[in-house]
Amino acid sequence: MNYTLNFAAVWRNFDGLINGLVLSLGLAVVSILIGAVIGLVVAFALMSKNPVAAMPARLYVTIIRNLPILVLVLFAYFALPQMGVRLDKIKSFVLVLSIYSGAYLAEVFRAGLLSIPRGLTEAGLAIGLTSTQIRKSIIAPLMFRNVLPSLSSTVISLFKDTSLAAAIAVPELTFAARKINVESFRVIETWMVTSAIYIATCFLIAFGMRFIERRLALPR
Amino acid sequence: MSQSFLDQLWIARFVILNGLGMTVSISILSIIAGSVLGIFVGLALAYGKWPLRLVVRAYTDIIRGTPVLVLVLASYYISAAAGLDLKPFSAGVLALAIFCSSHVGEIVRGALQAISKGQTEAAKAIGLTFGQTFTSVLWPQAMRQCLPAWVNTAAEMVKASTLLSVIGVAELLLRTQEIISRNFMSLQFYFLAGALYFVVNFAIERFGKYVERKTALPS
Amino acid sequence: MAKTILEINGLRKTYGQNEVLKSVDCSVEEGEVISIIGSSGSGKTTMLRCVNMLEEFQGGTIRLDGEEIGYHVEGSTRRRKSEKEIARQRALTGMAFQQFNLFPHMTAAENVMLGLIKVKKMKKPEARAIAEKWLDRVGLGARTNHFPGQLSGGQQQRVAIARAIAMSPRLMLFDEVTSALDPELVGEVLQVIKGLAADGMTMLLVTHEMRFAYEVSSRVIFMNQGVICEEGDPKEMFVKPKTERLAEFLKTSSFN
Amino acid sequence: MAKTILEINGLRKTYGQNEVLKSVDCSVEEGEVISIIGSSGSGKTTMLRCVNMLEEFQGGTIRLDGEEIGYHVEGSTRRRKSEKEIARQRALTGMAFQQFNLFPHMTAAENVMLGLIKVKKMKKPEARAIAEKWLDRVGLGARTNHFPGQLSGGQQQRVAIARAIAMSPRLMLFDEVTSALDPELVGEVLQVIKGLAADGMTMLLVTHEMRFAYEVSSRVIFMNQGVICEEGDPKEMFVKPKTERLAEFLKTSSFN
Amino acid sequence: ADGSKLDEVLARGKLIVGTGSTNAPWHFKSADDKLQGFDVDMGRIIAKALFGDAEKIEYVNQSSDARIPNITTDKVDITCQFMTVTGERAQQVNFTIPYYREGVGLMLKADGKYADYAALKAAGSSVTISVLQNVYAEAMVRAALPEATVDQYDSVDLIYQALESGRADAVATDQSSLAWYMTQNPGRYKDGGYGWNPQSYACAVKRGDQDWLNFVNTALHEAMTGVEFDTYAKSYKTWFGKDLTPPQIGFPVEFK
Ligand SMILES: Nc1ncnc2c1ncn2[C@@H]1O[C@H](COP(=O)(O)OP(=O)(O)OP(=O)(O)O)[C@@H](O)[C@H]1O
Numbered sequence A: 001m002n003y004t005l006n007f008a009a010v011w012r013n014f015d016g017l018i019n020g021l022v023l024s025l026g027l028a029v030v031s032i033l034i035g036a037v038i039g040l041v042v043a044f045a046l047m048s049k050n051p052v053a054a055m056p057a058r059l060y061v062t063i064i065r066n067l068p069i070l071v072l073v074l075f076a077y078f079a080l081p082q083m084g085v086r087l088d089k090i091k092s093f094v095l096v097l098s099i100y101s102g103a104y105l106a107e108v109f110r111a112g113l114l115s116i117p118r119g120l121t122e123a124g125l126a127i128g129l130t131s132t133q134i135r136k137s138i139i140a141p142l143m144f145r146n147v148l149p150s151l152s153s154t155v156i157s158l159f160k161d162t163s164l165a166a167a168i169a170v171p172e173l174t175f176a177a178r179k180i181n182v183e184s185f186r187v188i189e190t191w192m193v194t195s196a197i198y199i200a201t202c203f204l205i206a207f208g209m210r211f212i213e214r215r216l217a218l219p220r
Numbered sequence B: 001m002s003q004s005f006l007d008q009l010w011i012a013r014f015v016i017l018n019g020l021g022m023t024v025s026i027s028i029l030s031i032i033a034g035s036v037l038g039i040f041v042g043l044a045l046a047y048g049k050w051p052l053r054l055v056v057r058a059y060t061d062i063i064r065g066t067p068v069l070v071l072v073l074a075s076y077y078i079s080a081a082a083g084l085d086l087k088p089f090s091a092g093v094l095a096l097a098i099f100c101s102s103h104v105g106e107i108v109r110g111a112l113q114a115i116s117k118g119q120t121e122a123a124k125a126i127g128l129t130f131g132q133t134f135t136s137v138l139w140p141q142a143m144r145q146c147l148p149a150w151v152n153t154a155a156e157m158v159k160a161s162t163l164l165s166v167i168g169v170a171e172l173l174l175r176t177q178e179i180i181s182r183n184f185m186s187l188q189f190y191f192l193a194g195a196l197y198f199v200v201n202f203a204i205e206r207f208g209k210y211v212e213r214k215t216a217l218p219s
Numbered sequence C, D: 001m002a003k004t005i006l007e008i009n010g011l012r013k014t015y016g017q018n019e020v021l022k023s024v025d026c027s028v029e030e031g032e033v034i035s036i037i038g039s040s041g042s043g044k045t046t047m048l049r050c051v052n053m054l055e056e057f058q059g060g061t062i063r064l065d066g067e068e069i070g071y072h073v074e075g076s077t078r079r080r081k082s083e084k085e086i087a088r089q090r091a092l093t094g095m096a097f098q099q100f101n102l103f104p105h106m107t108a109a110e111n112v113m114l115g116l117i118k119v120k121k122m123k124k125p126e127a128r129a130i131a132e133k134w135l136d137r138v139g140l141g142a143r144t145n146h147f148p149g150q151l152s153g154g155q156q157q158r159v160a161i162a163r164a165i166a167m168s169p170r171l172m173l174f175d176e177v178t179s180a181l182d183p184e185l186v187g188e189v190l191q192v193i194k195g196l197a198a199d200g201m202t203m204l205l206v207t208h209e210m211r212f213a214y215e216v217s218s219r220v221i222f223m224n225q226g227v228i229c230e231e232g233d234p235k236e237m238f239v240k241p242k243t244e245r246l247a248e249f250l251k252t253s254s255f256n
Numbered sequence E: 001a002d003g004s005k006l007d008e009v010l011a012r013g014k015l016i017v018g019t020g021s022t023n024a025p026w027h028f029k030s031a032d033d034k035l036q037g038f039d040v041d042m043g044r045i046i047a048k049a050l051f052g053d054a055e056k057i058e059y060v061n062q063s064s065d066a067r068i069p070n071i072t073t074d075k076v077d078i079t080c081q082f083m084t085v086t087g088e089r090a091q092q093v094n095f096t097i098p099y100y101r102e103g104v105g106l107m108l109k110a111d112g113k114y115a116d117y118a119a120l121k122a123a124g125s126s127v128t129i130s131v132l133q134n135v136y137a138e139a140m141v142r143a144a145l146p147e148a149t150v151d152q153y154d155s156v157d158l159i160y161q162a163l164e165s166g167r168a169d170a171v172a173t174d175q176s177s178l179a180w181y182m183t184q185n186p187g188r189y190k191d192g193g194y195g196w197n198p199q200s201y202a203c204a205v206k207r208g209d210q211d212w213l214n215f216v217n218t219a220l221h222e223a224m225t226g227v228e229f230d231t232y233a234k235s236y237k238t239w240f241g242k243d244l245t246p247p248q249i250g251f252p253v254e255f256k
């Protein structure tokens, strides 16, 4: 083609992209941490024999996982205030991404829990531990090791979902990129650089997770 | 604009159905193409010689690290740059299929590697070639193992199809936005769209469960 | 007469329609070593698990040192005790499982220390000292910082026994602790159990090793289809069984 | 003299630095039943797997009915045969594994039929008839449409044997086919093998069941550290071993 | 390939115009799903000039991001999509002569806290203004309301939604869009009574094809001042609600 690449506009606004990346990472970290807590509780609820715990958990996971996150983002930002809950745009996005992460992580954690032999719980019971102590000292640490490989891809896609925050004007990475686009229309160049930033970040996340996985691997 | 939401909905009914139809066709096409490609990706990852494995691993890692939006834009513009003049629909489906293939590839690899080596050896021992072993012994087992994760990917594809609105494919989200830009009832119509996406994905999930039950091995 | 530690009265356990234990009575005195034998599915494991409240049971009482285990029975009402109370009672008995069930993310010492710290509320150094003492006792003094994945089956089972015994239980329960072991590793585990018996530990053991049951037990209980079919001194029982069933069972078992 | 079916000459196999088979020579005549014994890690499995080309090997030749298996050797050059050719040669020997390795998504009959249809290019009805005949022979005539998950270990192993034997191999290889079975299921599998031996099937079997090796084999091979250390008639070898090593091995094995 | 786009379009027999579908009154869908609006009419004027038939036209639906790339990669012959003329953009595409001059206005809720522009300005930093995402959006608002908070959204319906849901106190965007919106929602909103930030809207074509650019310029010029004025005026009346005074007869207005 006779299109000549010109990155000048992108480099001029590179600071904006980096600031956007930092915000994206911040959103992802906070949301995933909150989501992990939700996910853990929900995963145990999903496994519970008690329908009062299991049913709402299943409903939550089914609904959230089948909705496009954009709809949730718009709901939290525009409809919740009409119901008396007013959060600023960053908080409302974090709320949504946490709830969204929670549903995904719950499924990941549940798979991790399923692979823990029942005998370990019984061994814990037999030495007099309570169920809560068993969950904390035995089940959770083992589950965490079990899920690390699949956790990595979930975390990466949740990180990529922070791009949806652009829709409510949170100045994260995608927002910053679009801002360059509307100014310069150097769309191809902007997305090339932006996707390189996303890919590099995702690689770092994957690498970090693999590092943790190796560190926590049990000697055998 | 004194009309109610229901009036507007009635006026827009065909447009919405149209968009829904488009969303479903995009999803089906990209899931099918992506899955076929993904099976080869998975095969290469599980059984390829190391140079091939390296290339395919780079492919999946890069694709999975890129937001789908960026893939969609790249497919549309870079294909043009490469002299391949794809219409937005084909470019979008191509992007989603590539995205899908990287995920399916990982799923297939995982499933293949979970099959015990003894299966391959037993097949070899009765004289099957690798091709026969794969089609008769490995794939039928891997497929069952893949199914739940594959269904999740399919649902992700439906959600990702929203991003084709950016290159002007008239799928459900763009159709919704068009309606909103006429009557400005954004909340109502976004949630209608949300509900429709939910219905589609829920149907996929149910279907997946059904197939899973149907193909479960007795024990 | 020695002090009665465990007293089981009319123990009844069902899985749905299936009555797995049908009114089992049994009492165990301090220092006794009792082997429970019987064919597969006769309810041996289930009985042991009821004593440790790993299974709920539908009727009868189990008393440990006179205290009701798991349920409080008053007339015709039967109330399950609180989870906390049951957890405390479980710590009074130690249990070793066929599958070892060591916590794979903890070293041998940490496995033993966990109960001491969380249940007995000991400080870490104290718990470690006890753990090391017991690991030494089972012949694993040099393996305290190994993870289960780094130990052989026999070593893992010995850690599991140390973990149970370190809690100073009133009663030890062993459920086929050697069945999952390669033949050459069975001996080392049985040796440890013999040592505990010699120390006067009260023990209930389910086993398929007839020779071992013969040598170590002060009494043998033969279960069949959810009831205790015959019990007595191993020297007598194994040589001249009173019931037809036991005679038959002994014929097919590896003892002869 | 009977016809020589298998001839192994100077077979050498290494894993990296580790030489697992060091110039093994061995020949098997039609109708022979040979047991390979030896301690763990001595190379028994590896030798069997080389014969079926499940392992590559670095030196020596294996001939089946005079035909070179896996490699074509000419002077000092050694060329691996094509995958297709090797697949054909693998079908000439049947193999049964310790872990059964039945295809879990196929019924017993389908497991047996697969090779007949894909390799022998039979029509389905013909293949089914043969499968049913062999399943009947191993005592599973009533289980042809069961999936592996619905069968006991012993039954699974018998299906696996039927699957191998249905291909009418020139030679059957058995690798510790009873080690993964519960003791009570071992008998039924050994019975099937005895039947095959009586039918004149040529067989090479790796086993830890000394009594069985003693009863069934026409010749026993004792392997040690990658070499054949002693071989001969079981009646003689087991009673008065010539080598120190075999004597020691027999002492620790369950035969005595 | 050396020929002009003009020849290519004529040979093809239809014009390919890039525009959007979600911004009233510029380019949006009617209730019966027809693309309409002022930008759309500009395309029709050019098609009429080309073929004498305004219907010989194909619209390519594109987002704002895609306006320039679709030209540079030849996906469209021309883009008419309320494109603000800037120097930087003019380096990448050739702009036609402008067909509309836009300014920014403010819209408030009719029953809202603030009466008009003066009230907003007086309130200083406590007001929030929602605008369409733009690199100079912030500066644009600052020029009128130096202290206000600026929230940027990426689609028009969202900036209105922000006002409606109380996320913003006023919307600042093209006066033409505001006018349209207020006509569609009579009585709910009011104009802030202040306009600023003039900008020109023009179509854009690929750089370096003077022939094609000249043709489009001629077509647009004659629509605004010559034979097609009635078409232009009619469209103007439809989308902006105002009547245009016909061009002055006599000496051409351009050279005054
Ligand atoms: N979770 C369960 N649900 C239903 N039935 C069960 C369950 N666990 C055990 N049973 C049944 O209870 C009966 C007694 O089982 P138990 O495990 O106590 O036997 P056992 O004497 O320990 O046998 P083994 O020697 O095989 O260990 C058996 O018939 C078994 O099928």
Ligand SMILES: Nc1ncnc2c1ncn2[C@@H]1O[C@H](COP(=O)(O)OP(=O)(O)OP(=O)(O)O)[C@@H](O)[C@H]1O
Pocket: D015, D018, D020, D038, D039, D040, D041, D042, D043, D044, D045, D046, D047
């Ligand atoms: N895949 C492998 N990689 C490296 N070394 C191997 C591999 N497979 C086997 N070995 C080594 O080769 C040697 C022979 O192994 P082989 O399995 O043939 O012994 P075996 O006589 O069958 O023993 P067992 O009675 O335990 O089955 C052993 O030292 C083993 O550690």
Ligand SMILES: [Mg+2]
Pocket: C044, C045, C046, C176
């Ligand atoms: Mg048991």
Ligand SMILES: [Mg+2]
Pocket: D044, D045, D046, D176, D206
């Ligand atoms: Mg072996």
